[in-house]
Amino acid sequence: PSPSAAAAAAAALGEEELPPLDDQGYVPFYLYDTYENMDVRPGEVILFGKVEVPVNTFFSSANVGGYDIRSKGGGGGGNGSSSNSSSTANTTATATRKSTTPQNPNHNFPSSTASPAPPSQADSTWVSAAVVVKNLYRSLYVVPTADVLTDADGELAALEAKAAAGVPGAKMDLIKQLHIRMGDLKSEVRDFLRRFKITNTRMMPVRRKYAFDRTDIPRGDSWVLKVRYPLSAGTGAGGSTPLPLPLAPSGQLFSTILACQQSCLEALLIKRRIRGPGWIQIQSSAVQRVPYMLQSTWSKVELKMEGGAKGLFTAEKLSEAERK
Incomplete structure (x- = not known):
């Protein structure tokens, strides 16, 4: 739909609420799969998985996630009867529910981290979910030639030693000096x-x-120039979409540029420490619920993150954030 039609539809549907939060204020999300199409939707990654939701709050239909939730309580069909056919339906529903529920609620999380438990209430269930992560960036690493950061006078080495020793203001002075010495390199890039x-x-x-x-x-520790830019459509020059970069370009003041063709999905998995299927906690302030009529996927619940992936946390990434 057009932007105006989408806005009207969203207003008609009203504000959609998020799935229930855990004790730390995060949305628990069990990740199963990912998807990216750089040609059609650059700067966007979709995460597929499951979330736990209270049925009566989120859905008016009795059929959720491929099975009849009315049979979970053991009371049979919608009319409250207890016939044999109802018992069979109840058994089938229970078996289906078990097969679609993540079996280890603490997967990828240490025991000290609050993590969601499988549905235990008659009015909650696991449903398919998608998290659309938008406005992702690419980070390039420009390797300067040897003469860019020559340190004949030892100034850089002295500043690095002071910064390592924790001298107040030394790190800022070091970064300023590096910016000065990389001035011509930045212009070329x-x-x-x-x-x-x-x-x-x-x-x-x-x-x-x-x-x-x-x-x-160079092997080991070395200074490089990190260049960060958005990949989404309309973020290029004149409102265009950035064009693909060559694999390993070089110039007068740089020997190569790394990560020129790294996908957003690869960068997201590395930076957010996602190692495979498992639990992810999503910061509630960084995510919004998408009204069902405006979803871009067929998932029962779709969430969107307009500000990139900084609100996604695995247990490892959450521990890093807490240490900082």
Whole structure:
């Protein structure tokens, strides 16, 4: 539908509520699968899984998730009868429910972390769910040539030593000096990216370790230029979509650029520490419920995250955030 029609439909449906939150204020989501189509919807990843919902709140239909929820209480059909056919339906429904419920509620979570339990109430159930993560970014890593960060006077080494020792203001002074020395490099990178309609960038010197087989990239800790830019349609020059980058470009002041063709899905899995099917906690302030008539998937519940994936947490990522 058109934006105006979609807005009218959303207003008519009213504000949709989120699935129940856990004790920490997160939406528990059991991840099964992922999907990405960079050609059709760049900068977007869809996560598929299940959430636990109270049936009476979320659904008016008695059929949810492929089985008749009216039979869960053991009372038979909708008219309250207790015939043999109703008992059979109840047994079938229970078996189906068991097969669709994640069997280990603590999968990927330590015992000390609050995690959702399988449905135990007669008025709650597991249903299919999708989380549409939008407005994702790509991070490039520009490897400068050896002469960009030459340190003949030892200034960089001295600043790094002070920053490592925790001297107040030393880290900021180090970053400022790196920005100055990388000035020409940043200009060259901007000119290069502009050819691919990439203008909305953020650049920052960062330390990274390289551990693969290319000999033109220094091993161990080294300073590189991190370039972050959005991939969504309309974020390129003049409201266009950024064009694909070549695999391993080089220039006068940089030997290569890494992650030029990394997908949003790969970046999301790595940065959010997602290692496979398992529990994910979604920050309630970072997610919205999509009205059923406006969903882009066939899931019973669809959620959207307009601000990227920062509100997604595995147990490992949540522990990192708490330590910070």
